[in-house]
Amino acid sequence: MTTPLFIGVDGGGTGCRARVEDAEGNVRGAGISGPATTRLGFDQAMESIETAMQGALEEAGQKPEDRASIHVGIGLAGLGRKGAREALEARPHAFASVSFATDGLIACLGAHSGQDGGIVIVGTGSFGLARVAGQEIRLGGYGFPISDEGSGADLGLQSIRLALRAYDGRLDSTPLLADVLARFGGDPAEAVAWMDKASATEYATFAPLVMRHADNGDPAGRRIVQGAAEQIDGLVRALVERGAPRIALIGGLSSAIEPWLAPDVRRKLKPVDSDAVSGAILMAREAAGSGASEASAI
Template sequence: MQPDFYIGVDGGGTRCRARLRDAAGRCLGEGMAGPANPRKDARSAREEILHACAAALTAAGLPEDALGRAAAGLGLAGVGQEAGRAAVLALGFPFARLALDTDAYAACLGAHGGGDGAVMIVGTGSCGLALVGGRRTHVGGWGFEVSDDGSGAWIGQHAVRRSLWAHDGLAPETGLTRAVMARFGGDPDAVVAWAGSARPADHAAFAALVVEEAGRGDPLAVALMEEAAGHVSCAIGRLAELGAPAVALVGGLAGPLRPWLPAEARSLLCEPRADAVDGAILMVARMLEGEDRR
């Protein structure tokens, strides 16, 4: 049975986006909420997902109980491992039908219209995914603590770390290190207190400052952008090795980081056909089509 509505959700470490479409594919409304990474806090992620969906319903002029007539596709960071996936599903959702997968998978479906290709997400975190001949292969994206190289959180963490180096006289001070330390009142103890509970999104909040200072030629900011681009370039190359005909670079840092990539990596890139939110809608639509054929 075809649902009345489709709703797609793209949830990451900084924000959650939702889009509502009718059965004919017309966009009815969109909404946005806060971080929705279940690996960090599944209950909070669920709340933000529902906040974003409620905002999309409001934009469409529909009551909140319309979610019960919607098939939802959730593309979320943090559900690549079974524990994260199970934690989300255990909480329950008010949708008529639900398809759950990673934000990278949703982004790849959207970027290539469900065909072969790859996506490299560079936002708060980073993750690559290749879809070739029906087979998917992840590259990176194992979480901020052990992976996510070249991401906003990685850039921000290293900006703070190297600003402490400069404070201790282990590295030269630059405009970037002074700006970072100024956010903590110049007090390294404040940095330590902040770092004890800082989330990936808190680290990623410094990435915009690094991008800005790199544009001014700050040597540390330039070095960080070049290093981040090196990590992302390596992942793009690996996605191409896996047989992906093209790689879509997406995420909040895709634009700022692209000019720093070497020419060889840039030559492998393509523009995405659609975003991860529409990819999530395609994901649930495909699930329902498969059920109808049984």
């Protein structure tokens, strides 16, 4: 091959995407697969990544022997878990270089085209991340329920708490709280049984209900969403104080929560330039430019 190629991979908890681009930024192939997170185990995460990459490479017309000329950037959910990076870097690979980063960092790189900036992710979970002068700054995101304030899971948790208080007569009920309790057949014991097994994702299924009622003026809904917005405000302001010149709001709840943010915070926001896969490709290009041959391993 005479034209260098770059693969970017976004390995997340719900799915994995890969894309092949040439030196001019033209897309040559794309692939998708299932979840890729270290929480599922390293072998399963890497199997998903390999499946997505292989699909992208086949669409790009590449053969197995071509890998030695291809640079790879991989963003992976759960990479911050203790020992995860070291375990992945111990794996051999056939590429020119493979660089790892968290899925949050590649999203930040893509959002700002590799320039300094930050992101606040508002989805099932929430956290803030920035890259400033080559340094990565991360705030929050320690996991639900001890962290992830203002997230979809947090909205669900707060709505259930208030619904149970209303059931007790400790506060006035509202249409939102009645709807929340109705999901448990009006029986708090059912809510307790559900809680014993519920994941953050299941708590987050209540978020659209909360947002809809809040937008319609429901007092409890407004109370919950205003509290969540204050948490997101805090993440944005903290990243700006740490030197991030621009912030992008991303995630499944970002568009819904943005109108609830403080005016000064909304003025600090900007649209994303590109997606997380683009951020991973930028990382691969950086490794190629630095002459790295074994930056990380897959």
